[in-house]
Amino acid sequence: MMKLSLLSRRQAAAAAVLASLLISGCAVEDPLAEKVNAGTNSYVAGDGSVAEYAAEIRGDTVRFSGQLFDGTTAANDDWAGQVTVLNVWYAACAPCRVEAPDLSALHAEFEPQGVKFYGINTRDEAPTAAAFERSFGIEYPSFKDKNGQILLALTDYVPPQAVPTTLVLDKEGRVAARILGIAEKSTLKAIIEDALAAPGPEKP
Amino acid sequence: MPRLGPTGMLRWAWRQLTSMKTALQLLLLLAVAAVPGSLFPQRPANPAVVTQYIQDNPGLGPWLDRFQLFDVYSSLWFSAIYLLLFVSLIGCVIPRAVQHWKALRSQPPRTPRRLSRLPEYGTMTVAADTDLTPGRAIEDAANVLRRRGYRVQLRDTGTDLPSVAAERGYLKEAGNLVFHTAMIGVLVSIAVGGMLGYRAQKLIIEGEGFTNAELGYDSFFPGTNFNPGALVPFSLTLNDFDVTFDRNPASYGNPIDFTADMTVQDSPSDTPRQETLRVNEPIGFGGTNVYLIGNGYAPEITVRDGEGNIALQGPVASLPTDATYNSTIVIKAPDARPDQLGFVGFFLPTAMVDEDGVAFGSDPDPYNPQLNLNSYTGDLGLDDGNAVSVYQLDTTELTQLNGRDMPDGGIVLGAYQTYELPDGKGSITFEGLKRYVALDIVYDPGKAGALVFTTLALFGLIITLTTARRRVWIRAGQHEDGRTMVEYGLLARGEDHSLAKEAIRIGSALTAHWNKANDQNRQATP
Structure with missing residues (x-):
């Protein structure tokens, strides 16, 4: 039965045949597609591209909530007024393992200044995530987001299109920057410092 | 041989390209060109297999790659055939549509001098005592033809030899045009689907869920003009997956049924509902279909x-x-x-x-x-x-x-x-x-269009094949002895095996008409 269905998918693919034709005619260079084409990825990886959003054009305040690995529920409303760094990761994600020590170091550096770090784990069970955190000395908590609810909530603002993706939220909870792929330490540091330096929302 | 000159050459090339023969050859060529797509591993289907293939065949692999044989359906040469076919179809349909439009508005051609030279020819005589003048006879004949679906025009009505010219089967060309236009529509729909749609795969283990976001996928193949906003924010959870295997000795161990019991949500604000996903029974979320393809x-x-x-x-x-x-x-x-x-x-x-x-x-x-x-x-x-x-x-x-x-x-x-x-x-x-299920998630905005145009194409084809295009001329005159002579001739446009039958039917319809008229006359004059 499964084979049968594969065949019918193949017929659909034959239809897609024609589809891809026009496409190639006017195809633009697509680094993401190239990475996929390289055949080494089984998931979507980022290219390290950084997008910073000027304060005037930032979108709405991001709102999401979810369950942390320790079982408690957290919402970003809980720490409103603080700069937040969100990092999408999972343990077997190779680029995540490269940037993890830097994130850990930046967390240690900026936590005293009130910057909140949260991970969003897309694939792991708690013990696996804990092992990763042990390996890299990660001390900030992570959301368990295997079913993608938080990702979906974030999609309304700035979609995290790859693992890892790092988002920096300003003091008003708006997305100030998005890094797709490995977050370069100095870049992320500069973004956090900018967000810290900006005036916070006016207290009522 | 006269020289064509550059303009002549272009005109010649254009006529060649837009000829029906070329369109059919291109269609055939397209089918042939798709063959390597099933002979060699394709990148869009599985990039890893292609990489492996190139590694395993260091001599041949790079050459195949150079000729884009691992990306057949997006290769230059395949696109060239496709685009030429496209141009050919359009270049064929437009002039024919114009011509058909003119034909619809023009009258049937003039009555040939010698009807007896036509492929089907017949004569009949009407007795002198019926008072049927040639003029009346032609009017009657025109009515008979009109009832049979012909477009008619009376000719030479004031003369001794009035005639009627008739033509039917305009729908044949209309059906033909519908067919060709619909074919273009199918191609466009598929292209739209390919540009704006996406295909993605996701593996979900029992008890786990998935939300429709680019990041959530295991692999994601967007169209060139894909807009992430097109991702419908549905989510689904695999509660339970059952496979039933055949326990009959003859077919022991063959799978009989796969059922994935799922909880789905159309969007985060919708109430969750239960759905069962089966092979070839996808779950749809406003244009996005989720198929069960593996487990x-x-x-x-x-x-x-x-x-x-x-x-x-x-x-x-x-x-x-x-x-x-x-x-x-x-x-x-x-x-x-x-x-x-x-x-x-x-x-x-x-x-x-x-x-x-x-x-x-x-x-x-x-x-x-x-x-x-x-x-x-x-x-x-x-x-x-x-x-x-x-x-x-x-x-x-x-x-x-x-x-x-x-x-x-x-x-x-x-x-x-x-x-x-x-x-x-x-x-x-x-x-x-x-257990886990492997899902194929497909968003193809061109699908509805493809269905509509395929149906239209079929419809047009049926009309074309079942409609015969014919011309009929009937001429009447008076014999010296007072009898009214009627002759008729039929001409088919294109192959028409039932032209002879049509000739017989027209003949008998005329005879029946005048016999009836005779009977009425007799009743009127006892």
């Missing part, structure tokens, strides 16, 4: 490291290699300390041992699930940032701990068993078993 087992594994900590816990999907669901499995514990641990081997749903002591799977249902693994330690290759498939482990740089040829042997784990790795490197436990 397998995901053994639940716990790996403890040399320091006694849990380095990995959770279900690990295995890939079935045959109908008995004997599967390959790769387990990576990159956070095991002091050394990373990796496992490569087989999962057998129902393990038996043959006379050589080799385990083999004998049933697709998990009656005696067993893991047969080799274990490795060392750098799993994840820490340098290069993405690698979760289903592959390059063991060349690793130190092997377990294996059939190793002093400690291979790891054989039955349900709930734990194996202690040599040298105190840790342990692995087979905690439980879950």
Whole structure:
């Protein structure tokens, strides 16, 4: 039965045949597609591209909530007024393992200044995530987001299109920057410092 | 031979391109050009297989790649055929439509001088006592033809030899044009689907869920002009997945039914509902369809490291290699300390041992699930940032701990068993078993259009094939003895096997008409 269905998918693919034709005619260079084409990825990886959003054009305040690995529920409303760094990761994600020590170091550096770090784990069970955190000395908590609810909530603002993706939220909870792929330490540091330096929302 | 000159050459080329023959040849060529797509592995289907193929065929591979034989459907040459076909169809349809428009508004052609030269010809005479003048006869004939669906025009009505010219079957060309226009529509729809749509795959283990976001996919193939806003924010959870295997001796072990019991939500604000996903019965979310395309087992594994900590816990999907669901499995514990641990081997749903002591799977249902693994330690290759498939482990740089040829042997784990790795490197436990489904998620905005245009094309084709295009001329005159002579001729446009029948029908319709008229006359004049 499964084979049968594969065949019918193949017929659909034959239809897609024609589809891809026009496409190639006017195809633009697509680094993401190239990475996929390289055949080494089984998931979507980022290219390290950084997008910073000027304060005037930032979108709405991001709102999401979810369950942390320790079982408690957290919402970003809980720490409103603080700069937040969100990092999408999972343990077997190779680029995540490269940037993890830097994130850990930046967390240690900026936590005293009130910057909140949260991970969003897309694939792991708690013990696996804990092992990763042990390996890299990660001390900030992570959301368990295997079913993608938080990702979906974030999609309304700035979609995290790859693992890892790092988002920096300003003091008003708006997305100030998005890094797709490995977050370069100095870049992320500069973004956090900018967000810290900006005036916070006016207290009522 | 006269020289054509550049304009002449262009005109000639255009006429060649837009001829029906060329269009058909291009269509045929397109079908032939699609063949390599099923001979060689294709990147859009599975990039990893292509990479492997090129590695395995270092001589031929790069050349095939140069000619885009791994990307057939997006290759230059394939696109060229497609675009030429497109131009050819349009270039063919437009002039024909104009011509047809003119034909619709023009009158049937003039009556030939000698009707007897037409392929079908007949005469009849009407007795003198019926008072049927040639003029009346032609009017009657015109009515008969009109009733038979002809467009008619009376000619030479004031003269001794009035005639009627008639033509029918304009729908044939209309159907033809509908067919060709619809073919263009099909091509455009498919192209729209390819540009704005996407295709993606996701593997979901029982008890787990998935939300429709680019990041959530295992693989994602957007169209060139894909807009992420087109992702419908649905989510689904796989509650339970059932496979029923045939237990009849004749077809023992064949799968009968796959049912995935799912909880789905159209968007985060909608109330969750229950759905059953089956093969060829996709779940739809406003244009996005979720298909069940595969399934397998995901053994639940716990790996403890040399320091006694849990380095990995959770279900690990295995890939079935045959109908008995004997599967390959790769387990990576990159956070095991002091050394990373990796496992490569087989999962057998129902393990038996043959006379050589080799385990083999004998049933697709998990009656005696067993893991047969080799274990490795060392750098799993994840820490340098290069993405690698979760289903592959390059063991060349690793130190092997377990294996059939190793002093400690291979790891054989039955349900709930734990194996202690040599040298105190840790342990692995087979905690439980879950099934998973592989889903194909397809968004094709051109699908509705493709359906409509395919239906239209079929409709047009049926009309074209069932409509005959014919011309009829009927001329009447008076014989010296007072009888009215009527002659008629028929001409088919194109092949028409029933033209003779039509001639007979027209003849008998005229005879019947005048006989009836005669009867009425007789009744009127007793």
